[in-house]
């Protein structure tokens with residue numbers, strides 16, 4: 001396609017937009033194509049930030065039959081409804097919002113938890129059997145369920161044995177989740193142990209962590225209850241949700257049937273302060289009943 005043809009198409013689109021009352025600003029108007037030797041014309045997409053709360057909530061449907069109804073419906077859910085379309089395609093705004101939300105998710109998944117945060121709580125760091133970084137972590141969940149030999153040695157050396165409560169923190173699938181919630185939940189669990197007369201083991205952090213690593217920790221430290229705070233799989237644009245997986249006297253061979261989970265811990269879901277209190281309450285129940293998971297549920301019946 002030659003430049004002249006391209007220019008004709010652009011002008012036709014601009015004319016159509018003007019007829020629809022959507023006047024492109026002078027910043028978006030396309031200047032003549034660059035001649036050889038000239039620098040190319042600046043192309044500016046004059047579109048507001050689609051990720052602001054106001055932009056997220058504003059309907060993208062042109063001329064909706066029930067504008068108030070559509071806005072009210074959109075307020076009931078973070079799902080991407082009422083986004084409109086441009087012909088058969090997504091509007092640029094929707095596409096950019098999707099890409100920016102996906103970036104939040106990938107960022108939370110691929111980066112490491114801030115070391116300063118771990119230092120604040122004196123959490124020493126060990127690793128699972130993953131040696132090839134996040135890519136291997138994603139491809140080999142089996143290796144994320146086992147502590148490395150070095151980790152076993154360090155944990156056995158540094159941690160108090162057979163406490164009532166052993167608290168561990170794992171990156172899991174979201175560094176952002178740990179960063180968003182640890183400062184709130186950690187002190188509540190610590191204080192709850194004190195007031196409940198429960199001994200708290202030596203807490204530590206596990207990099208490249210999967211839930212199943214709880215068995216290895218159980219074999220090494222023999223706690224009554226193990227609490228593993230771990231980053232949940234992030235949703236699109238929602239990366240700060242953490243879970244507390246718990247088990248009574250975990251050991252090799254245990255499955256998720258022996259575990260419980262308190263999920264969706266974040267401001268806006270299960271509040272991290274309340275989650276801390278509830279975690280301790282459940283731990284006490286596990287100790288009283290000497291059970292967790294399905295066995296504990298069946299005892300409640």
Ligand code: B12
Pocket residue numbers: 141172173209210211212230231232233234241243256257259260261262263264
């Ligand atoms: C991924 C996922 C699954 C996957 C796990 C696949 C895998 N091997 O990774 C599948 C589809 C198999 C699954 C199944 C179930 N899940 Co599920 N799952 C999730 C999800 C979306 C993310 C979990 C996560 O990020 N884990 C962290 C990563 C790092 O852990 P991981 O080591 O990679 O994977 C382990 C955990 O995901 C664990 N797990 C997953 N679900 C559950 C549920 C329970 C009760 C337990 C103890 C463990 C557990 O299983 C994996 C292997 O050990 C959460 C949603 C959320 N908001 O957390 C729901 C969630 C945890 N699951 C839930 C439920 C109810 C179940 C089932 C009991 C459903 C059913 N009736 O069959 C089963 C139980 C499965 C089991 N493992 O025994 C609920 C738990 C509610 C609660 N508070 O008890 C959640 C919160 C979803 C929800 N909002 O209802 N799940």
